[in-house]
Structures are given as structure tokens and as C-alpha cells.
Amino acid sequence: DAGVIQSPRHEVTEMGQEVTLRCKPISGHDYLFWYRQTMMRGLELLIYFNNNVPIDDSGMPEDRFSAKMPNASFSTLKIQPSEPRDSAVYFCASSLAPGRAFFGQGTRLTVV
Amino acid sequence: AQRVTQPEKLLSVFKGAPVELKCNYSYSGSPELFWYVQYSRQRLQLLLRHISRESIKGFTADLNKGETSFHLKKPFAQEEDSAMYYCAPYFSANAGGTSYGKLTFGQGTILTVHP
Numbered sequence: 001d002a003g004v005i006q007s008p009r010h011e012v013t014e015m016g017q018e019v020t021l022r023c024k025p026i027s028g029h030d031y032l033f034w035y036r037q038t039m040m041r042g043l044e045l046l047i048y049f050n051n052n053v054p055i056d057d058s059g060m061p062e063d064r065f066s067a068k069m070p071n072a073s074f075s076t077l078k079i080q081p082s083e084p085r086d087s088a089v090y091f092c093a094s095s096l097a098p099g100r101a102f103f104g105q106g107t108r109l110t111v112v
Numbered sequence: 113a114q115r116v117t118q119p120e121k122l123l124s125v126f127k128g129a130p131v132e133l134k135c136n137y138s139y140s141g142s143p144e145l146f147w148y149v150q151y152s153r154q155r156l157q158l159l160l161r162h163i164s165r166e167s168i169k170g171f172t173a174d175l176n177k178g179e180t181s182f183h184l185k186k187p188f189a190q191e192e193d194s195a196m197y198y199c200a201p202y203f204s205a206n207a208g209g210t211s212y213g214k215l216t217f218g219q220g221t222i223l224t225v226h227p
Contacts, residue, residue, distance in 0.1 A: 003155075035217070041219065042198070042219030042220045043198055043218075043219075044217075045215070045217070048214065048215075055212050055214075056214060093156075093215075095215070099200070099213065100146075100158055100161070101215055103155045103156040104155070105155055
């Protein structure tokens with residue numbers, strides 16, 4: 001298994017543009033998490049799914065952020081419109097056993 | 113409210129010195145606690161879990177329910193221990209009458225071990 005796969009690895013976009021980050025979790029895992037990592041705030045939980053259903057999106061910063069999980073093997077995190085303060089590394093993680101999460105390599109987003 | 117605090121953003125020690133990375137949490141129940149590590153250019157990965165009471169790469173962590181702490185310790189730090197460390201409580205959350213798990217992270221501590 002290749003582990004959790006995220007794409008793209010790097011994204012540079014202009015302010016106001018739509019950004020879509022993608023994640024393929026490990027097959028069989030029923031939890032999927034989206035996190036944002038910044039130096040100031042560390043690793044923040046944005047949203048998580050269980051069996052493709054969003055359970056808690058209280059960490060999503062604004063309505064500009066949305067996440068979907070149309071099936072067990074794919075999830076997206078969308079930012080529309082993007083702003084410079086959204087620049088961060090976004091991680092996707094999946095898990096089966098409680099607390100034992102497997103992380104993707106992250107997407108480094110830069111909004112200019 | 114559920115909260116986890118890692119008071120030190122940066123921690124520097126010399127090789128062979130003891131190291132302790134602090135973690136405090138606030139939670140009305142009994143969370144499961146984990147430490148995750150991110151080495152340079154590698155994925156964030158699980159280091160150890162409190163329930164297994166294990167020692168991984170010389171690191172141990174003891175859950176102190178009285179102090180609500182889960183500090184990570186190693187008696188003799190090595191240069192290869194230099195990394196970002198995250199304390200991660202796993203909280204049970206209820207939604208619609210069903211219990212779900214919520215894995216949150218502290219702000220992280222960057223450990224640098226000097227030769």
C-alpha cells in the first residue's frame with residue numbers, strides 16, 4: 001500500500017482563485033482527517049469524516065473552505081476564493097484504529 | 113473544552129543530555145494520548161501511545177492524570193532525534209448518539225539536538 005496519497009504536493013495560486021486539494025486514504029480506513037499546519041498555530045484539525053460522512057467541521061476557518069468525501073477512496077478540500085493567509089501545509093490522514101493515523105506527505109499551498 | 117498545550121515551541125539540547133518535551137491537556141474524560149513525530153522531509157508518523165506503555169527509540173511517556181500531563185522523555189538525546197514532536201490526545205466525541213474519535217494535536221515542539 002502506498003499509504004495516504006495527496007495531490008498536488010505544491011500549489012501556488014493567485015489570491016481569489018479556487019484551490020482544490022485531493023486525498024486518497026488507505027484502503028479500509030474509515031476515518032479521514034484534514035489538517036492545516038502553520039508555524040504560528042501548529043497542526044489544526046479542520047474537518048474529519050467517518051465512513052464518508054462529515055462528523056465535525058468546527059475547525060473549518062470560514063465558509064470559503066469546504067470538504068467532501070464522495071466515496072471511501074477520495075476526498076477533496078476546496079478553498080474558494082483563496083487568500084494569502086490560507087498559505088500553509090495541508091495534511092490528509094486516515095485511520096482505522098483510534099488515534100493511530102497515517103498521514104500523507106502534505107500539500108504546500110502558497111497564495112500570492 | 114478539549115485542549116492540548118505544548119508550552120515549548122523550541123527545545124535545544126546537546127547530544128547525550130536528557131530531554132523532556134512537555135504536554136498538558138484539558139478534558140473532562142479520559143483521552144487516549146499519543147506522540148507523533150515529523151522528521152525532516154518525512155511524513156508525520158506515530159511515535160508512541162500511552163496505553164501500550166512502550167519505549168520507542170528510547171522515548172517514553174507517562175500519563176499523569178492528576179496533572180493532566182503526558183510528557184515525552186528520553187534519558188540520552190541523539191542527533192537523529194532532531195524533529196518536530198506533536199502531542200496528540202484522542203478524544204471521544206458524540207454526534208447523533210454515536211461515539212466518534214477526534215484526533216487533535218498540540219502546537220508542536222521543534223527539538224534540536226546539537227553534536
